[in-house]
Amino acid sequence: MEIKDVVFVYRLSSPELLAWHSRHHSHDSDEYELHFFLGGEGRFERDRDRFVLSQGRLFFSPPGERHAIRPEAESTPVSYYALLFTPASEDPLRGILDDDLFRQAFPRDGGARQRLLFEDCKNGFAHPHPARRQAAAHLLQAFLWELAAEISPGDKPAPWSRQRRISRDRPEDYNVHISRAIRLFEQHLRERISMEAVADSLDISREHLTRLFTQHLGVSPLQYYRRLRMDVATSLLLDTTLSIKEIAWELGYQNPFHFSRSFRRYAQMSPRTYRQQYYRQNPTGYDTRMVKPPEGSRSRGFGDLPGKGDDPPRQR
Known part of the structure; x- marks a missing residue:
């Protein structure tokens, strides 16, 4: 594989x-x-x-x-x-x-x-x-x-x-509290939210919130929240030309060095290395979707853009 x-x-x-x-x-x-x-x-x-x-x-x-x-x-x-x-x-x-x-x-x-x-x-x-x-x-x-x-x-x-x-997602994995907590996490990627505030919003204790995440997802709610924020950081690294400092600000980090340390713990490499490593491989010419690809990356054409010649699809 x-x-x-x-x-x-x-x-x-x-x-x-x-x-x-x-x-x-x-x-x-x-x-x-x-x-x-x-x-x-x-x-x-x-x-x-x-x-x-x-x-x-x-x-x-x-x-x-x-x-x-x-x-x-x-x-x-x-x-x-x-x-x-x-x-x-x-x-x-x-x-x-x-x-x-x-x-x-x-x-x-x-x-x-x-x-x-x-x-x-x-x-x-x-x-x-x-x-x-x-x-x-x-x-x-x-x-x-x-x-x-x-x-x-x-x-x-x-x-x-x-x-x-x-x-793999058993019915109980769709616990309404987990679903609502994740929605709150997604709404607070730039402005941090505490686990106490999340638990209060759900009208449950923080201990119960932690127990739900650990039992059904194998991670604590704080770990899930941190991973979600860093996952968004990887998208910004590959899908934009924002600097590391700008990405840190986008995710609510006042100190870009703090962001870099958090990212290194998450990905076992710095944000800059992550970006360079991906574009060094650039397996599918993915850099061509950006206005200004990172220096040294390979460029290939957009290829088959939508529009002409497409058959009308069937709705399902």
Whole structure:
């Protein structure tokens, strides 16, 4: 298993980003892609089908399948992960991924656990150490096998609702308190909020809030909040030309050195190294979506931009 590229797009809004991410495109014969959406209004187009985006929705695109993301409201921009990967030629997982039954089981609905998994894959992919990158690939492989276990070859496609939840997120993982707490975290990325304030807003104790997050997500609410802020920082590093100082200010850090220390604890490298490391690899020419790519990065054309020649999609 090889992860070819991972990006996290936070609040897709700039014209350059919209042009890149809204294009209809497909991937090579051995490249598969997952999209995991955190929020925003829009649709995902797959060949001639289209699907409404919602929080936690997961899409799978096999090789050769044309797909595109179509944001629809400037007031509610789309945020999501995109993960491009190639299984080894001898990996039995490849046969499952190529099965129509697997494709027809998407989209599927996940939750906070899946966000953490995509975040870990993103950080592992960006790390310069080969062992970290391999660990991320194994995380992805395990996740795909779990999905495959839910869609056995003996099952028929019909009983599988497109609204079906991923089994790793048990029903209790959708506890209303966790959902509301995460919403508060997302609303306070620039202006910090204490865990006491979150618990008070939910009318529960901080101890109960901590117990819920630890039991269902494996991290404390403070850890989740910090990881979410740093995850947004990685998007700003790759999706904008903001300086490190400007990104620190965007996330409410008055001292950029404090931001850099927090980021280093999160990603095991400095913000500057993270940005340089990604664009040094630049596996898919992703830098072409920016007005001014970082110095030394490779540039490739936008390719198949949306518009001319697109077939009218079918609504689902």
